[in-house]
Amino acid sequence: MDTIKVSDLEPGTSLSIELEGGHGVALFNVEGEIFALDNTCPHAGGPLGDGTLDGEVVECPWHGWKFNVRTGHRVKNPAEEWRVPSYPVRVENGFIQVSIPSE
Ligand code: FES
Numbered sequence: 001m002d003t004i005k006v007s008d009l010e011p012g013t014s015l016s017i018e019l020e021g022g023h024g025v026a027l028f029n030v031e032g033e034i035f036a037l038d039n040t041c042p043h044a045g046g047p048l049g050d051g052t053l054d055g056e057v058v059e060c061p062w063h064g065w066k067f068n069v070r071t072g073h074r075v076k077n078p079a080e081e082w083r084v085p086s087y088p089v090r091v092e093n094g095f096i097q098v099s100i101p102s103e
Helices: none
Strands: 002-005 014-018 024-030 033-038 052-054 057-059 066-068 089-092 095-098
Touching: 024 052, 024 095, 033 089, 033 095
Parallel strands: none
Antiparallel strands: 002 095, 014 024, 024 033, 052 057, 057 066, 089 095
């Protein structure tokens, strides 16, 4: 579990963060609703939190693959093999909390 301020993530923007232990997480603010995905693009490892957010779709900054930040599914091919893990998010007292399942 890690925390970051909602004020660090304006609506329509995304952010790459690294949790203790080095786990990369991409955070997205879709009209005030916060979503979290693993930060590693399943194509070649691009940082999804550094991508461009359009509605609830993020475009990877490296080669342009697009993912729905709500589900983690690739827009063009929603097969499970290309799905990015998504994590539960909770906002409490202005802080974003992300739950990462233990491996
Ligand atoms: S690494 Fe994301 S599209 Fe290639």
